[in-house]
Structures are given as C-alpha cells and as structure tokens.
Amino acid sequence: MSRQLTKRIYHPTVARLTRRGLLGRRRAAVLFALPALLLLIAAAIRLLTGPDDETATNVLGGFALATMVPLIGVIAGTGAMGPEIDDGSVVYLLAKPVPRPTIVLTKLIVATGVTVAFSAVPTLLAGLLLNGNSQRIAVAYAVAATAASVAYSALFLLLGTVTRHAVVAGLVYALVWESLFGSLIPGARTLSVQQWALSLAERIGAPGAISSDVGLPLGVGLLAAVTVVAAWYAGERLRKLTLAGEE
Amino acid sequence: MTEIRIDRVSRWFGNVVAVNDVSMAIGPGVTGLLGPNGAGKSTLINMMGGFLAPSSGTVTLDSTTIWGNQEIYRHIGIVPEREAMYDFLTGLEFVRANAELHGLPASAARRALATVEMEYAQDRRISTYSKGMRQRVKMASALVHDPSVLLLDEPFNGMDPRQRMQLMDLLRQMGSEGRTVLFSSHILEEVEQLAAHIEVVVAGRHAASGDFRRIRRLMTDRPHRYLVRSSDDRALAAALIADPSTAGIEVDVAEGALRVQAVDFGRFTALLPAVARAHGIRLLTVSPSDESLESVFSYLVAA
Numbered sequence: 053m054s055r056q057l058t059k060r061i062y063h064p065t066v067a068r069l070t071r072r073g074l075l076g077r078r079r080a081a082v083l084f085a086l087p088a089l090l091l092l093i094a095a096a097i098r099l100l101t102g103p104d105d106e107t108a109t110n111v112l113g114g115f116a117l118a119t120m121v122p123l124i125g126v127i128a129g130t131g132a133m134g135p136e137i138d139d140g141s142v143v144y145l146l147a148k149p150v151p152r153p154t155i156v157l158t159k160l161i162v163a164t165g166v167t168v169a170f171s172a173v174p175t176l177l178a179g180l181l182l183n184g185n186s187q188r189i190a191v192a193y194a195v196a197a198t199a200a201s202v203a204y205s206a207l208f209l210l211l212g213t214v215t216r217h218a219v220v221a222g223l224v225y226a227l228v229w230e231s232l233f234g235s236l237i238p239g240a241r242t243l244s245v246q247q248w249a250l251s252l253a254e255r256i257g258a259p260g261a262i263s264s265d266v267g268l269p270l271g272v273g274l275l276a277a278v279t280v281v282a283a284w285y286a287g288e289r290l291r292k293l294t295l296a297g298e299e
Numbered sequence: 300m301t302e303i304r305i306d307r308v309s310r311w312f313g314n315v316v317a318v319n320d321v322s323m324a325i326g327p328g329v330t331g332l333l334g335p336n337g338a339g340k341s342t343l344i345n346m347m348g349g350f351l352a353p354s355s356g357t358v359t360l361d362s363t364t365i366w367g368n369q370e371i372y373r374h375i376g377i378v379p380e381r382e383a384m385y386d387f388l389t390g391l392e393f394v395r396a397n398a399e400l401h402g403l404p405a406s407a408a409r410r411a412l413a414t415v416e417m418e419y420a421q422d423r424r425i426s427t428y429s430k431g432m433r434q435r436v437k438m439a440s441a442l443v444h445d446p447s448v449l450l451l452d453e454p455f456n457g458m459d460p461r462q463r464m465q466l467m468d469l470l471r472q473m474g475s476e477g478r479t480v481l482f483s484s485h486i487l488e489e490v491e492q493l494a495a496h497i498e499v500v501v502a503g504r505h506a507a508s509g510d511f512r513r514i515r516r517l518m519t520d521r522p523h524r525y526l527v528r529s530s531d532d533r534a535l536a537a538a539l540i541a542d543p544s545t546a547g548i549e550v551d552v553a554e555g556a557l558r559v560q561a562v563d564f565g566r567f568t569a570l571l572p573a574v575a576r577a578h579g580i581r582l583l584t585v586s587p588s589d590e591s592l593e594s595v596f597s598y599l600v601a602a
Contacts, residue, residue, distance in 0.1 A: 064399075068396070069385060072385075139381070140379065141381075143377065143385050144396075144397060144440060145400065146369075147350075147372050147375070147377045148369070149401065150369065152369070266594045270436070277309075292368070294345070294350060294352065
C-alpha cells in the first residue's frame with residue numbers, strides 16, 4: 053500500500069490518543085479481567101477433566117464468542133470515540149486539517165486491534181489449553197472471534213457517535229440480544245453477529261464439530277456489510293458533528 | 300488569510316433562534332465578542348470555528364466557506380470553552396499530538412509551550428493542572444501551527460487576576476503581530492481592557508459594533524436607578540432633584556428608602572456624596588438597582 057493511501061486511513065497520532073484513552077480508563081480493567089477469567093476456566097477444566105472436544109466447544113462458543121467477544125467489543129468500540137464526543141475533547145481532533153473519515157477509520161482500526169488482542173487471542177490460547185486444537189476447534193473459534201471483533205468494533209464505534217448511553221445500549225445488545233434472545237428465539241440468531249461469525253468457525257472446524265444457524269456466504273456477507281455500513285455512518289456522524297456549546 | 304466574515308447568518312435549534320440575522324466582519328487585531336450568557340456568543344464562535352453550520356447565511360474566512368472544510372484549520376486556531384482535554388496526557392504530550400495532527404514536528408510544540416510559559420509543568424499530567432494552566436495549554440495547542448486567526452470562547456473564565464493579565468498580554472501581542480484574535484466574554488471590563496474593537500450580541504441579535512469607548516458611553520449614558528437610604532431621605536431628595544443629573548425620585552415609604560433615577564451617570568455619582576455632605580446628611584445605603592448585565596445590554600439594544 054502506498055504511503056499516501058496509508059495516511060488516508062490511518063493517522064498514527066489519532067491512533068496513539070485512542071489507544072491511550074482506551075487502555076488508560078478504568079473500564080480497561082474489564083479488558084484484562086475477562087480474558088484472564090477465560091484462561092483460568094480453560095486451565096481449570098483441562099486440569100480437572102482432561103482434554104475434551106465437546107467441553108472446548110461449550111466454553112469457546114458459550115462463553116468466549118457469545119459473551120466475552122461482544123463485551124470486549126462494547127468496551128473498545130464505544131470507548132474509542134464516544135467519551136471524546138461526550139466531553140467535547142474531540143474538538144482537538146476535529147480542528148485539524150485531517151479528513152474526518154481518516155479519524156473514524158483510525159479509531160476503528162484501533163478498536164478492532166484492541167478487541168482482537170483481548171478477545172480473539174485469548175480465545176485461541178484458551179482453545180489450545182482446552183483440547184490442543186483438536187478438530188481445529190481453537191483456530192476455528194479464534195477466527196470467528198476475529199471476524200466478530202471487526203463487526204462489533206464498527207457497530208459499537210457507531211453507537212458511541214449516536215448516543216451518550218452507548219455503553220448501556222451496547223451491553224443490552226451484547227447480553228440481551230446476542231446471549232439471551234439468541235438462545236431462546238431461533239429467528240434472533242440469524243440476526244446476530246455471533247452466528248455470522250460462527251459460520252466461519254463451522255467451515256474451519258472439523259465437520260460436525262461446530263454448527264451455525266447461517267450459511268458461510270450469508271454470514272460473511274452480513275459481517276462485511278454491517279462493518280462497512282457502520283463505519284461509513286460513523287464517518288457521516290462525525291462529519292456533521294456539531295458542537296452546540298453550553299448555551 | 301485574516302478576515303472572518305459573517306453574512307446574514309441565522310442559526311436556530313428547533314424552535315429556538317440562537318443567532319438572528321447577524322452580519323459582521325472580524326479583521327486583524329483583537330476583537331471582543333461581548334454579550335450576556337445565552338446571547339449566542341458560543342453559537343457564533345462555533346460557526347466561525349466550523350463546528351456548527353449556519354441555518355441560513357454564510358460564514359467565510361477570506362471568502363472560503365468554513366463549514367465542512369477542514370483545510371481552514373491550517374489558518375485557524377481554536378481555544379474551546381469546555382475544560383475537557385486529554386487529561387491522561389502530560390502537557391507536552393498533548394501539545395505534541397496537536398502539532399503532529401498539523402503535520403508539524405515536536406519543536407513546534409515546544410515553541411508553543413514556551414510562548415505560553417508552560418515549559419515548567421509540561422511533563423506533568425493535565426489532570427493535575429489548575430484552571431489557568433489548562434487554559435494556557437489549550438492556548439499552546441491552538442498556537443502550535445502559528446495560525447493567522449485565533450478564536451477563543453470565554454478564555455478568562457475561572458482565571459485568577461494574574462493569569463488573566465498574562466493571557467491578556469499574550470493576546471495583545473498576537474493582535475499586534477497582525478493576527479485576527481476574537482474572544483468572547485460576558486464581562487465588559489475584560490473586553491474593555493483588551494479589545495480595541497467590540498461586537499455586542501444580545502438575545503441572538505447584533506446589538507452594537509465598533510470602538511469600545513463609543514460602546515462604553517452608550518452603556519454609561521443610560522438611565523441608572525439607585526436605591527438610597529440616608530439619615531434624612533426627604534431633604535436629600537429635595538437637594539438631588541434640583542440638579543439636572545437626576546431625572547426622578549420616589550420616596551418609597553414601605554422600604555424606607557429613596558428610588559433615584561439618574562440620567563448623567565458621571566455627574567450623579569459625583570453629586571450624591573457632595574450634596575449629602577453639604578446638607579449634613581449621612582448616606583446609609585447606595586445601591587444600584589438595575590446593574591444586572593441583562594438590563595445594561597437590553598438598553599444597548601434599544602439605543
């Protein structure tokens with residue numbers, strides 16, 4: 053990629069400010085706590101029951117992909133831009149000769165990177181701990197977690213530009229929609245980032261090891277569509293962002 | 300790039316009109332944007348800074364439209380009113396990030412910090428700064444690219460007198476270097492000390508424009524009302540009404556006081572103690588009864 057193009061989608065200074073803002077806040081504790089919990093559970097299960105493919109699928113699918121990835125996505129996605137807009141400090145980014153889409157794309161890249169680092173990587177490690185990648189379950193879930201990280205980051209980044217209550221709204225989506233409705237109402241599953249990502253895992257894992265409610269082309273297509281549309285719309289929100297002042 | 304022109308600009312939020320058909324041109328030197336709280340000063344500054352689109356009319360910098368044009372930030376520096384900045388950074392890290400966003404090296408950040416005399420605290424976190432220090436670091440972030448236009452929203456809010464003087468000196472210097480410096484304030488004395496040129500906005504309308512002396516005179520020449528209590532109200536009333544600087548006096552029996560309306564502010568303030576002394580009357584209370592900014596400004600609008 054040419055340097056000029058790289059500069060259009062990624063501004064290192066915006067990235068540094070975003071990263072420090074994300075990891076420097078108190079919320080960042082969740083970023084460390086959840087993966088630590090996953091690894092602890094994986095290690096405990098392995099020690100107590102030994103390697104087992106079904107248990108691995110249950111832990112990675114039921115906790116890692118269904119709960120941890122969306123929660124990390126909420127923290128990273130909403131934290132990448134929402135707080136700056138809420139407290140007004142985003143002015144210092146906007147009052148610069150930097151295209152606003154560049155700001156949004158950079159923040160999306162950082163949010164995705166943080167989500168992958170704190171959810172997909174621990175998912176892979178937990179999978180290796182649980183059954184040593186038997187039936188390629190660890191890799192399958194890690195890839196699914198990575199794909200979901202991208203979509204969640206874009207979705208929750210957008211949420212942070214739309215509402216001051218982005219964290220709450222994100223948590224409601226992640227916990228109620230993805231975890232609760234997804235397990236109760238079959239129809240909700242086809243409209244779930246988690247299921248779309250699972251379509252990738254289904255393909256990668258050994259036949260029959262992992263199952264998804266949506267097919268691979270549809271799952272990947274929807275993941276890509278949600279990411280692109282959310283990123284574009286977040287850019288629009290920022291382009292038209294007005295600071296009404298205190299009056 | 301030095302002149303900001305606001306041409307027949309209105310801005311409304313829903314049914315509320317914040318700025319109503321305002322036209323003004325801000326050129327080099329220091330200009331004060333004066334008006335009571337809620338008059339539309341921030342709305343105007345936000346439109347000049349490209350953070351708010353005018354509902355109608357145009358805001359331009361040397362005939363380039365400001366709204367939606369991030370290239371104008373090569374020429375404009377902005378000092379926002381809000382406190383929030385990247386508190387987890389040190390002052391130097393913050394100003395350096397601002398320099399980098401302009402594509403400038405760290406030396407630009409150091410120079411800007413030196414201009415505002417903040418080098419001594421540049422390695423401390425912003426979260427530990429006092430209000431005045433924050434204000435100066437905000438200034439440094441706005442000066443880092445050596446802009447020809449500087450917009451400051453209520454820059455003196457919460458500053459102590461010494462910090463206020465330092466900032467005034469700095470802004471005067473910027474103005475004398477030929478930069479366009481615009482700051483908003485709701486305090487007449489601040490504006491008067493600093494700005495040769497004043498734009499007054501009241502209730503979203505452009506109320507007055509020009510030299511501060513003229514505006515000061517408009518403000519001081521308006522009728523003033525005083526509440527006066529003395530050892531002999533009626534004798535004092537009789538003596539005061541004889542002088543043309545007094546337009547009317549009411550003896551408020553319930554309050555046990557005089558309500559005096561003075562037309563010539565300067566003359567009346569000299570007259571009152573002189574008259575009291577000549578008649579052996581002791582003044583107990585002299586208080587202006589309509590010194591609120593609102594009344595001062597609304598008089599200006601009517602004038």
